[in-house]
Amino acid sequence: MFSEAVKIEQRVEEGKGITTLRFPMGAKVRPGQFLMVWIPGVDEIPMSVSFIGALAGITVKEVGEATRALSLMKEGDVLGLRGPYGNGWQLPPGRVLCVGGGVGMAPIMTAAEGMADRTRVDVAIGARNAGEIIFEGRARRASDDVRTTTDDGSYGLKGTVVALADQMMREKRYDVVLGCGPEVMNRYLLKACKQHSVPCQLSLERLMKCGAGLCGSCVIDGLRVCADGPVFTGEQVERMTEFGRWKRDDAGLRVSL
Amino acid sequence: MTTSLETDICGTRLRNPTMLASGVMGETGDSLLRVAEAGAGAAVTKSIGLEPRRGYPNPTLVELEDGYINAMGLPGPGIEAFGEEMSVALKGGIPIIGSLFAAIPEDFVTLAVRMQEYGASAIELNLSCPHAKGYGMEVGVDPEAVASIVRQVKAAIDIPLWAKLTPNTHRLLDVAKAVEGAGGDAIVAVNTVKAMAISVEARRPVLFNRTGGLSGPAIKAVGLRCVYELYEAVDIPIIGVGGAETSRDVLEYLMAGARAVQIGSGVGRRGLGVFQAACGGLLRYLEEHGLNSLSDIVGVAHVQ
Incomplete structure (x- = not known):
């Protein structure tokens, strides 16, 4: 520290x-x-x-x-x-699918590069439109199979990055999926991984004040995103009653997402 | 007889003398539940006021080698919404102590009555936060004002009443005697030490509020001195707080005269395992020295 x-x-x-x-x-x-x-x-x-x-x-x-x-x-x-x-990713052995939505590509890219083996790391990049697709060149240097998708079809496939990840999981057998993006993306990615029986890790986000595990402003069901996360396993996320539904505001009051 | 870490603070029974200090992980029921699962003997809630409060913008925390300076600004959901969090927290099976802040005795009374209804085992009055205008320390350095709050709250509730005091005054002992005289059941000492951090590069204070409260090992020596002096000044139980992280730190506070010890910054610096680790060390100490209970060491540092 x-x-x-x-x-x-x-x-x-x-x-x-x-x-x-x-x-x-x-x-x-x-x-x-x-x-x-x-x-x-x-x-x-x-x-x-x-x-x-x-x-x-x-x-x-x-x-x-x-x-x-x-x-x-x-x-x-x-x-x-x-x-x-925070804890960071558990970079596993085996075949890994990295899924990033928008600026969620930031921690996804360091994971893809951290594995330093382009033959076993695939990357799915999603954004709302062509202007928001980032790190494609970096991804192509770190992986043999990089695919892109945009909500409006202005670049790559048209559709969500979860639909793309779902397609990739149909084509190949992955040992783990790493995901970071908006909560709605994380929620559907978790669902898709479950359908394909692939374990996943998701990097989550909440309003954060101290960042150091003290103040409790970023808790989801008692787990501190700053100190227990930000990366949680799919099993952990599935047990969270607040995930995908509520967040906490500055006063610690629960509000709908 | 078996060795036990059980301790009793004016009727509140704790399975061990470690307690979560107010302000750390105490804003939601689920996080208090995790603290119970992590082995704390009791947990003190975040200080709750009448209304929801956002607290200060960031930066609210400075991390130092031997502690933190924080100026959160007493954020919290307010007493109304906190009932739901309390009902979750109580599932942990350990005493939950309701910490409260207010500016006037009447508001403290309103809050304390609600907190008692929610099932708190005791009330801890925050008379010591150093960074919220009109609250905490601004109220808690005046013995008469403190006596008035304690007297009125005490008359309105049946559960024990603790007062958490500030070291940022030369009148600590006067304030403690006022608490005792007004019927307070225990003293919690100390809250954070008023402090500041300045960034040379940015040429300004780091915290949004400019000043904040220093906690962690940096203030343990101050806390120990306060507890030691309080032990000689009042007869009601003292709960030590300030930089304790290890069983050795806890032993120092017990020997100074504390009946139990709260841990706050240690949760951030060492993780939630801090409670169990400290208790393991305490148990070993008692066994190695052939002692049956903690009461055998409380205050032993007061040698003639």
Whole structure:
């Protein structure tokens, strides 16, 4: 665990409203872990690590004030970081299908690269439209079988990434599926994996304050997304009564998703 | 006779002297349930107020090598919605202590009555949070104000009443005596130490609220000193809190005079196994020293 201030060395526009910031970082990170990223004067938010190594990175999609401020940061600007937090993926042996929806590709990509064996890792990339498909080139360097899909058919197949993953599970036998995306995607992916009897791991998201397992703001059925997750096994997710139905707001009140 | 870690705080029986401190994993019923499963002897809820409260924007936490500084700003669902969480928490089978914050005695009374209805084993008054305007420490450094709150709440409930105090005052002992004089059943000491972190690169305080409360091993020595002094100043039971993580830390608090010890930051730093690990060490200590119960070591550090 560390806290440090880093200078942004590289800023890359990955897609429409999706930006990668790269910075040198001392701490060792495992695929699937996240950082608490402080934008001084604005906010501090959890971000999956999208690049591991000497020049680490996060990939942010503009959805609100904090993500917009982060997206607008330039090379040379300072970010506060603490972490890495969370469990990360259990990178298994065997044939793996990595499924990423939108900016959910960030932790998916580090998993695909972390396995370092393009013959046993397949990647399904989904987004709402062509402008939001990210990391396809990286995926093709890490895998022999990369497929893309968009909701509006503007790139790759037309349809959801879960339908694509379902198709791939029909064609090939996978030992495990790793998934990260919007909760509705995770929910249907879990269902598809169950139908094909393939174990899965899903990276989940909740409103997060401390990030360090203390405050309890990110709990789902008592499991802390920050400290017990963010990656949960399909069995764990199936037992969650709140998954796919409720989240907690800033006050800890349960609200419908 | 077999060695036992059982302990009794003014009628509340605990299977062991470790307790979850308020503010950590205490906002939802399911997380309190997990703390019970993890082996804590009791669990104190997040401090609950009258209305839902969002707390401060992030950053709300700074992580240091030997602790944390937090300024969450007392977020919580409010007493109305907390009933549902309590009914889940109680399934854990350990005493659930309802922590409450308010600005005036009347509101403390309203909250305490509801918390008693929900099934809390005791009430813990938060008279010590250092980062919420108008609450906590701002109320809890005035012995007369504290006495008035304790007296009125005590008259309205049948369960034991604990008061959690702040170390950020030279009047700690006066406040504790006020609690005792007004009929309070136990003292919980200490809450976090008011503190700050500054980022050199950003040239500003890190926390949104600028100041927050320091917790973890960084404040254990302060907590021990407070418990030691309190033990000589009051006769009601003392519950120690501040940086305890290991059985050795717990022993230090017991020897200073605490009847039980709360663990908060240790859950973040060491995980939920912190309760069982501490209890295992306590049991070994008692056995190695031929002691049957914890009461044999409470306060032994007060040598002549």
